[in-house]
Amino acid sequence: MAGSRKNKIKKFVSSSHTNNPPDQVQTDDDNVLMDDLLAELDSRNQTVQQESATVLLEMQENQENTVKDNCRPAKKKQDSRSRHEARQARKAEALAKNHAPIDPEADSRLEKEAKEEEISIKETCDKLGVQTHEIPPDGHCLFSAVADQLALLNILPPNQANYVTVRAAASNFIYTHPDHFLPFLPSAFGEDGVGATSEGFMTPRQFEQYCMSIKDTGAWGGEPEILALSQAYNVPIHVVQGGVPRIVEHNPGPSPRSSAKVARISFHRRMYGLGEHYNSLRPKTTISQVAGKIQSAFS
Template identity: 55%
Template sequence: MAKKKKAAPRAMTPPIPILDNAEDEDLMNDLLAQLDSKDNSMDTESAKVLNDMELNKQADNIDRDNANGKRKDPKGRFIARQARKAAALAKSYAPGNKDEDARLEREAKDEEKAINKICNDLNVHLHEINPDGHCLFSAVADQLALLGIVPKSQATYVHARKQAADYMASHIDEFIPFLPPPGDEDRLMTQEEYFSYCTTMRDTGVWGGEPEILALSKAYHVSIHVIQSSKPSIVVHEPEDMPPPIQNGRVVRISYHRRMYGLGEHYNSLRPNTSFSGALQAIMP
């Protein structure tokens, strides 16, 4: 009796990572950071993996579970938002879109030119900050150390995140009207969602924005000027409800970039072009 032939094993499709744990979130963030690499092959490979992760579908699943009550996880909404951002960036690296590549390159050059002009007018230069989710806090921390507002040992994104998050958590009425839940713009956050937002901002690599800049300004009692290529070219954040002097008139200056870096939104520190600055830079990282 003839033996039956064994069926050829079917090719196994690698499972799509699910963003349900810290390792998968770290993978997504690492791949995003690699998109900022100058190595085009690294950009393409990172974008391919991100595309394979089907991040938009995973973000939809997270939002749907929240809407259906299967999970009540405010942090999941942040992960969903990060996933959609990663998916959009990965798509922009898709090969063969020469017109889109040319447009992005042109916009990046225009942005760089505009920011460099403002820096020259202010007699400052751009000090590059590591392009990751902590860049806002790292840029502000660098400035705070230069101005002598915090010691060098505290000039880290960890300390800056904690100061911003703690201030926001203790001043809920100042911020909650401006922070609708992601994906649900028609209502305000509940207190539970708001405090979860603050915890996520303090303990993870989620991007910071306008609310966090204002919180940093108030927490450190200092004026923060954000330089950008669009109008207005200088956006001022300062604790107007606090009596002067505000850190003896000293100003934190950071730059905001939309196109210069692969991650999209990014912040750098702007250090002064002076001999005093040179002495400071000799002891700064």
């Protein structure tokens, strides 16, 4: 864990045991820290997972106690980001409980759902002539998957096709088109939370914080970010999934347009058990060509 994040955690833990309400700076720090921790729940390093989960649970408990102390109900709209945070909270709880009882029935059900999803996505990919290109589950998967597609379509040069560039593009587009996105981004604190308007929309400060978190942290990306990227790069983004419909289309304009350039990514609800994930879908011919070049280089 980086030293700066260690200091943030120490600062949070020490402040959580005082009776003084956190000021705005502390709240902002906590939001950034939470985004980082949520991203690290997808790490393949079990030590990182465990450490992040433990701190997240303590932060969540502290927030719940604050709500109770203020006697204010915490009502939260179920937008895509809220649902993701709820799932990540459940993941944190599961990771933190080292001695949680084994539930064979639940494990079997999840395994079955994961297999069915895998088969469904593969069927759709076969029809499209594409194949999954795995993206690391590091909290940046959506942006890395889109970056990979933009490189394949020659929309971004390879040296710029990374999650940093794509995160910045999504953040900038959302920030410069607030009227298009605010209705889909309810206040992070809920309609009755501190700082929320009567309509439950984000305040200007909250909106700015949201955009900055997309750009500078490991905050999870969802439907708003996919739509923003489709419009920012003027390219349709098609998401293949195991549910219905099999393909969710995001188009840069009000009506679909015929184009040879379509970015294709896959959305996996069960691929990693407790978390959701995006992968890039490359043409099978492209994957074969790359594999052939690698094989030739070592032969």
